Amino acid sequence: MLRMAFRTFRRDWNAGEVKVLLFALTIAVMAMVAIGSITDRVHRAMGEQSSEFLGADYTFESPRPVESEWIERGLSDGLDITRSQSFATVLSSGDNFQLVSVRALGGKFPLKGTIEIAEKPFTQGVVQQAQPKAGTIWLEPRILGVLGVEVGDKVDFGSIQLTVDGVIVAAPGQASEVFNIAPKVLINQEDVAKANIVQEGSRLSYTLFIAGEPAVREPYIQWLKEQKNSTQRITGGKEGTPALKAALERAETFLRLASLISVVLAGVAIAVAAGRYSQRHFDYSAIYRCLGMQIRQVHKLYLWQLLMIGVIGSGLGLALGLGLQSLVINQFSDVLPKPMVGISLTPVVTGSLSGLVVLLGFALPAFLQIAKVPPLRVLRKELLPRAMSSWIIYLLSIGVMALLMWWQSNSLLLVGILLAVAVVTYLLIRLIAWFIFKIGVWLGKRGSLAVRFGVGQLKQYPAFTISQISAFGLAFIIMLSTVLLRSELLSEWQSQLPDNAPNHFLINVQEQEVEPLESLLKQNNVSTEGIYPMVRGRVVGLNDMTLEEALDENQRRTGAVRRELNLTWTADVPEANEVTKGRWWSETSANDGRTELSVGEELAERLGLELGDVLTFSIGGLEIKGEITNLRSIQWDSFQPNFFIIFEPGTLDDFPASYITSFYLPLEDKKVLNQILKAMPTVTIIELDAIMAQVQSILDQVTMAVEFIMLFVLLAGVAVLYAVLQVSREERLLSATLLKALGARKKFIRASILAELALLGLFSGLLGVIGGEVLVNILYSQAFNIELVLHPWYWLGVPLISVSFIGIVGWLGLRHLLNQPAHQVLREL
């Protein structure tokens, strides 16, 4: 049987029968392996990069010392774990004092990424991975000015003195802590006990930095999650900073969707090609049966065929996919994360295995048909096997897709949601495709003969035509949305971060320092975004009750009610904010005697606050009450000073305020910061430039990856087109020769082919642009709260691109028809 299978395979190969099937499968596996590997590598490299922000793969924070058995368990598993303690204390030198946030390190730091230590403030530092030696301290640059010390000097730390050993230029964890008021210092853990600085009742936070291989790390983290109590917190690598987290999540969704689409498209191509293969083998099957083969044996023969096709196609696809992914990674190494991680086995295995699964899922129904041909077909050609219920075929295909998705995502819920969305979307897309097709056919009847002929070709297999329109339309929908969302994201970022967006913040500016600061900045040609007041206060009551009475235990644990808040007043809604409930005071009558408050909606939700609730604040020992009159959404990744609570202007005039300002400072002008610190030693400088550059680069990488992957979706679309062209091959040959016999010139045949392809391209392009606009507008309204936006240029551009692309690709597949000798019309084709 095997030998017969080989012979059949060779014959089919020579006759070109299996080539389409192989082509589709190769494309499928190639796309899956390449997309899988690239996604996986970029993804892991991005994860590595964001781990660098955190200083580890995970951090574990606890208000009490972490049980030593937990740490030992991790260490014995082979993980790297560095313990650290954080607390606030005062550093002094002579008469100068500064409140600092201390991180005392008990081991190597950071575990991921590096720390950059310099000899002088605001200069290039040396990159290293270590901890300060016992007896030494690393300081943030602004502390040097306040304390009036330089590297090599000593500072008082509790009951001991520490030598300033370096200035912190960049350290992990900065991104999430930029608005921590107290400047940061790093010391060796040994010095904490010696300094006698931590007393009973001191507020400490204990942090474990954890890093290691995923296979060891993930189970340990999972175990830790089960052990920890509600006061302890695990932060994963990806959650390092909110801005990064959002970018990574968006990217992952896109990439997952993209590989899914290429799988589905390849599946369609395989199903179409398998359908043709099976029909071409009905005659053989009937003859085999007449010659005495049993159904079981015919089944076996063709299952062997399928397996051979599967092995060869998967092998080819695997090789091409691997080659392609390394080509891509090398080609785009400039914009991809560095260092790039190596290839991992999972996507390779998944890709090639899922190739086989897709082949089985989409081709098996057609192959099983072959053996069911009644032997009588040798006499009566019109006899066909009883068609398998299309529901079974659909269910099988959907089952295969679900299996693949589950394999990739490992989440049944996600699979369920994705499948439901995919099926609904698919049905919608088919409906629109059908509609466009019908209109096109109706309009096409009014065109020239060549156009009508092209329409006739499309009309002949409406199901295939609609599949093709859906496939290409889908590819264009995704591409269009990527392009539009990318430009939307980028322009949103650029509007937030134009070239000279503020990259430095000054806080703790005293009222009397505002004018000198303004003139100092002016002298150095630095323009500010304005100087804003800020009052530090604590929430102490709600609706005339104490917090203990008004809030439950969980709510009281919210950071915003446990520590002092930055309170401000503004006349207008800040830019990155939007009122979601209630009305801003500019819309209500001013000076109505009430003290009005605006509260961030997330905070309000956590504390169960409603409009009309009255909050009591304690500011510098005095109390003030305010009524909540509106809630705001706050865009936390906007790199602007954001406030949980904003007061109506005038209501905080009685309280001492410090001021905050921000400005743009290019790298070469960083020395201005030294002047500021010298003139106003209590001012706190926050440098954002490095973080902003890094976030921007990650965003670029993400969009790059998404755009590149769209190419594969298009390639899978080409596989569908070729499969369908192959299916209609005989009829096309006949039509071409027949037209010649009836007196048509080559020009006419060329025109009719091009008309058909152009129509296909036009329909797909229209679907793409309609679907793209709908999708983008849904995303706009969901994610960006942007009103309906249409993109008229794309209405012209997308169909044009679609027509050219499908025209060129299709022409390459059909141009041989022109040279078909006319006398073949007299032969049985």
Added chain:
Amino acid sequence: MLRTKELTKTVNSQGQGLTILSDVSLTVNEQDTVAIVGVSGSGKSTLLSLLAGLDLPTSGEVHLAQEPLHQLDEDQRAAVRAQHVGFVFQSFHLLPGLSALENVMLPIELKEQNRAKERATELLEKVGLIERLHHYPNQLSGGEQQRVAIARAFASEPKILFADEPTGNLDSENGDKISDLLFDLNKQLGTTLVLVTHDNRLAERCQRIVRLEGGKVVADEASNAALDKTAEL
């Protein structure tokens, strides 16, 4: 109308020249009806394709409506066909993407004549398919498809009609109807008819029968029907 001179066709088959037709010289006058008969492989279809300019001879001459087909390129021959030739095929060869009406309109439009729709409708009425104008080939029976094909063949008012086994794929009842239709229309419109067939009864309805054997004309004589007719006179 149609004239050949020492028509020879050789093809390469596994490295060897294989002569399919040799030295065929024929003349067909206007409004003649000629049947080309012979066993399978005798060269009937090859001769038909050369006569209609679907293929080029290896040597010899073909003149169709005063045009030297053997000297024309593919597009020029197509233009001659569009102008003067109609076809009926064994397998009907309707274009599956076009309705019955559109199939019949096609040659009229290729010839760039006016009133394509009206004339196609008239012809379909003549072949008894007025109810089926907008049906597609796969919605028609074999006999109906061949009637559409005949309507299409006469649609452009060709001077000469080539028919390749027009009844070959039909049962005898349908075959008889089709041949009646073919000869009736041929007579009405005064078309020259060249048909290739196995079917002696069909061949007998032509005025002349050309018999091929091994690529050579072995007989070229008036049919019994023609003789009978002559005898009647």
